Amino acid sequence: MAMHDTGKRPWTFWFFAAFFVLFVIFLYGPMFVVYVLSFQGESGGLTFPMNGVSTKWFGELVNPDSRSGDIASSFNRSIGLGAMVACITVFLSVAAGLGFRRRFFGSGVLFYIAIASLIMPGLFIGLGINVFFSELGWEPDWTTSGLGAQLTWTLPFGLLIMFAVLGRFNRSYEEAARDLGATPWQRMKEVTLPILLPGIIGVALFGFTLSYDEFARTVLVSGTENTLPITIWAMTTNVTSPALYALGTVTTLVSFFVVGAALGSIGLISRRRRVSRGDST
């Protein structure tokens, strides 16, 4: 080509760079403000300036008699619910993913029915479940209707992740196991599940985090006891202390911890196994 590369970037570079800077400011700026304000002094308020520095607001979170409500219980509830959702999602998505590897009559229709709940408005799913429960005379509770509502959200996600995971899974591992005398159960336990483990951890992580901050589907069906996002929502309307910010900081730390642990273990497993493609394929 006749033109020399002068090192001058096209205008699209600057356009998208500016967009990205805005994105970063919008994402991390407000969060950063929340983290800082959660260390507000004892007599400080919801806004700047900082009136000294304290950890008083963190203490208030674990005090069930404080005016911000029983946050510790909500937190425990959300962790418990997240764990339940993660377990059920892993179990069902892995089973369904393995089942869908074989085409069967109606598999396409079944798949779309399962995925459809991703596009339905969450609030209406919650509303529907609420109405359904009251018609049957059942009491909504976070362990029943709440759990069910969240599963309508996490199961399709889990299934889609398993499709991606299984798409890269070489079936000759299973055939090799069979060739070496493994029973179907041994094959599953000794070969298929261990090889799929990083993907399964990913499904669990998704299940947990989707549940942990799920609001729309849960708000109408959690019954008399609230999950953490609902408690936080309630606090924003009636709590006027920096305890709200302290809660934001703590929940963010929990999320980071969960995500970090999951990604860390996936990374560890795949580093241990990394196939040297150079001369083997």
Place this chain on the structure above:
Amino acid sequence: MNAPTNGNGRIEVMNVTKKFRDTTAVANLSLNIDHGSYCCLLGPSGCGKTTILRMIAGHESPSSGDVRIGGQSVVGLDPVQRGTAMMFQSYALFPHRSVIENVGFALKMRGLGKDDRNAKARELLEKVHMEKFANRLPAELSGGQQQRVALARALITNPRVLLLDEPLSALDEYLRLRMRGELRRVQKELGITFIHVTHTQLEAIAVADVVVVMTQGRIEQAATARDIYTAPRSAYVARFIGGQNVLTGRVESTGGGMATVRNAEGALAQFPLGKSSPAKGAELFAAIRRDRIHLTKNNTYRNGEETNAAVGIVHAIENQGTYVKVTLDLNTSEEFVAYVPDGEYFRDPIDIGDRVVARWDAQDLHLLEDGSGGQQFAAADKDVALM
């Protein structure tokens, strides 16, 4: 723990058909493989060779027909009950298990204790010279090392038949040549049946006692490696294996066990007839080994006067080390190749574009039963020389 240890590994595939939905992968195929022989299933991709292998292994069941090992039908049996073991194309070593765990896997499935299975696995690893790598993961091994581990893993159950699906295709050229020798050595040592699927002609010829050339779900020819190379049954085999040129022509006259045949260009050749007695004007096909053709530059040849000769223009020359591969354009649809010994070639080299006469001895011709098929492997490709 009642593993059939090295029983009779004679294989009989009887009238087997295998259909996948609408496509027929294997069509009414029968094949016998003697116990203790090294058999190669050879053919282009999609010819059904891997399907045959998988049906013998028990990873696929025939739509109809029977598969017998050691005289007994094995249809519906698990691989372990069959006494077969398979080595997969990409080896399928379990990535989360160390080399020794991979090799001992079959014993673990049978409930053997850790010490016992590690001792046996170590024995197998020594056999393939991999004992030093026992605690490595497959990812930490080279392709050749992975193949040895896969071999050890497959042999730990003392199978009577080892099935190898393209065992060398993942290796580079140097390792491929080394490992094929090693496979042959292991097979001789164990004395069990090996069935090796490949699409590489020379690989099959090099390792196998019996080569089975397949196309479109059928067997084109099953014979010793030497016969496949020197006495192809059909033009398909001759063209696919590649060591022969296929000549075509119509019978002018017969006599003395020979037919005089003229091709479309008017060139004359004598085809040995064997038992057949074709009518005048019948179309015959014969193969001539490429290393039995003599090229000369002199121009005394007259088309239609001299027999067992043809004239053409040189359009490609490839030095193969011990011989030179000279491709001629005889003005037919099929390439015509001569393998000229290097000494002979370099005494009087020829060039691309030269007009040369190819001559051969009628005794080196081999009459073919079937002239159709395999054109894709021997089509005259006149553009190649221009590149």
